[in-house]
Amino acid sequence: MSPTHRESERPRCPFCAEPFGRPPESHPNREGDFYKWVCLCGAIGAYDATGHNLGDALMEAIASAYDDDWEKALSMEADKDYEIRYLDCYHPGDHRILQGYRTYKSGLAAFVFVKVKAPKHVH
Numbered sequence: 517m518s519p520t521h522r523e524s525e526r527p528r529c530p531f532c533a534e535p536f537g538r539p540p541e542s543h544p545n546r547e548g549d550f551y552k553w554v555c556l557c558g559a560i561g562a563y564d565a566t567g568h569n570l571g572d573a574l575m576e577a578i579a580s581a582y583d584d585d586w587e588k589a590l591s592m593e594a595d596k597d598y599e600i601r602y603l604d605c606y607h608p609g610d611h612r613i614l615q616g617y618r619t620y621k622s623g624l625a626a627f628v629f630v631k632v633k634a635p636k637h638v639h
């Protein structure tokens with residue numbers, strides 16, 4: 517980590533603010549091949565190196581959150597069963613978040629995080 521990078525630019529999980537490492541170089545030409553990992557807080561992160569395929573990255577992250585059970589994943593509802601948070605304006609070369617840019621216009625990368633909500637015990 518370069519000391520010139522401000523702490524606010526450090527890529528962090530949008531759920532728990534845990535910093536995460538640089539994703540491996542990906543292959544944007546291969547569809548459905550998003551780098552995914554599980555954060556300490558249980559959120560699934562998916563990396564979209566192009567910033568253009570976040571919808572697909574999101575679907576993969578949701579499927580991962582449900583153990584790659586697509587049928588189950590598709591039956592779940594956003595905001596009710598799981599939460600979605602985005603992290604965009606990611607500069608892969610510098611491994612930092614740029615402020616004030618628009619991902620899809622500037623050729624930056626983006627992440628999407630999915631976290632399954634804990635079952636509520638209402639009684």
Ligand SMILES: [Zn+2]
Binds near residue numbers: 558
């Ligand atoms: Zn987290």
